[in-house]
Amino acid sequence: MNDTDRTRRRLLLAGLATAFGTAVAAGTSGCATAGGAASPARTRAGGGAGLTKAIPSSGEQVPVIGLGTNRFGVDTAEQKAPLREVLKRLGDLGRRVVDTAPGYGRSEEVIGELLAELGNRDRLFLATKITTTDGDVAAARAMLAQSLARLRTHRLDLLQVHSLRGVKTLLPLLREEKAAGRIRYYGVTTSSDEQYEALIDVMSREPLDFVQVDYSLGNRGAGDRILPLAREKKIAVLVNLPLGGRRASLMARVGARPVPDVAREFDATTWPQVFLKYVVSHPAVTCAIPGSTRLEHSNDNQAAASGRLPTPDQRRRLEAFWDALPETPAEG
Numbered sequence: 001m002n003d004t005d006r007t008r009r010r011l012l013l014a015g016l017a018t019a020f021g022t023a024v025a026a027g028t029s030g031c032a033t034a035g036g037a038a039s040p041a042r043t044r045a046g047g048g049a050g051l052t053k054a055i056p057s058s059g060e061q062v063p064v065i066g067l068g069t070n071r072f073g074v075d076t077a078e079q080k081a082p083l084r085e086v087l088k089r090l091g092d093l094g095r096r097v098v099d100t101a102p103g104y105g106r107s108e109e110v111i112g113e114l115l116a117e118l119g120n121r122d123r124l125f126l127a128t129k130i131t132t133t134d135g136d137v138a139a140a141r142a143m144l145a146q147s148l149a150r151l152r153t154h155r156l157d158l159l160q161v162h163s164l165r166g167v168k169t170l171l172p173l174l175r176e177e178k179a180a181g182r183i184r185y186y187g188v189t190t191s192s193d194e195q196y197e198a199l200i201d202v203m204s205r206e207p208l209d210f211v212q213v214d215y216s217l218g219n220r221g222a223g224d225r226i227l228p229l230a231r232e233k234k235i236a237v238l239v240n241l242p243l244g245g246r247r248a249s250l251m252a253r254v255g256a257r258p259v260p261d262v263a264r265e266f267d268a269t270t271w272p273q274v275f276l277k278y279v280v281s282h283p284a285v286t287c288a289i290p291g292s293t294r295l296e297h298s299n300d301n302q303a304a305a306s307g308r309l310p311t312p313d314q315r316r317r318l319e320a321f322w323d324a325l326p327e328t329p330a331e332g
């Protein structure tokens, strides 16, 4: 990229940030307070990329809001069109982390196809997953080769053991693949508190770059031991189900209720922004990966990577607000 291209890109990013109504510059003053100065994943204003945090094992900065793609496994050109827009905007904004898995139907294949069309693979941080039956290394190698082919890339940014399936067999393989340069980081995932003990065991014994875990304002269990352990062990944290997922949608619980007054104090104007800012203001959390197949939702979510993040006191007020909500949503 030459200087003219760089200037053009900076202007484009500035224009997009303005168009979003987000305050990239305001992030400079407000972002560093998220969760305390000693955080291994300390928040920074990343210019066009919005707020970023460091991956503890390398110091590399990544934007605090990424994208989950467990519903990207679509077939038709009509279904792919909005997904192309989502991936294009993500790359244009410098928001990088895209999480997928071989288990999400055709998601890897669709992402590979769309990124090839858009020519923006190098702007993204591609994370996928791997599983195996314990002992079956050959099957695991074949799965990795297939992911690389489907995503049309020679190198993955992050490879994670999906829901800890085959973790004993896979971690030595992942270390080998990292040494060979085919993956940049490795880790493990879960989205179920039934696996928390097993996750804690792996985190305690193994040198991981990343863990991925479910955590949200409505599901704070990972905050008890997993997030503190991630800080202690200097492991980056991706958060799945940050909006409660489809089955326990936090938006459904709040219904038509307006965002609470405290949201103004950290520049959140919509409920998804409140929920995402809550998640990424935890000092151990590196990046939340809300799943979205719609540009309007993805834009809303990306706006959570700008402006201030909740302070510890504002987080407590949000938790109290949430805990006092009735089970049934407010009428519109």
Ligand SMILES: NC(=O)c1ccc[n+]([C@@H]2O[C@H](COP(=O)([O-])OP(=O)(O)OC[C@H]3O[C@@H](n4cnc5c(N)ncnc54)[C@H](OP(=O)(O)O)[C@@H]3O)[C@@H](O)[C@H]2O)c1
Pocket (backbone or CB within 6 Å): 067, 068, 069, 070, 071, 099, 100, 162, 163, 189, 190, 191, 212, 239, 240, 241, 242, 243, 244, 245, 246, 251, 272, 289, 290, 291, 292, 293, 294, 296, 297, 298, 300, 301
């Ligand atoms: N064990 C694991 O490794 C594991 C397990 C679960 C999930 N994950 C990963 O985590 C990602 C996130 O989880 P998830 O997608 O299941 O749950 P989520 O991010 O909590 O919620 C996604 C749901 O929220 C909707 N949504 C997103 N943004 C919205 C907005 N601004 N306004 C209104 N609705 C909005 C989405 O609908 P639209 O599509 O219509 O926007 C979708 O129905 C997954 O995509 C996957 O990559 C990993």
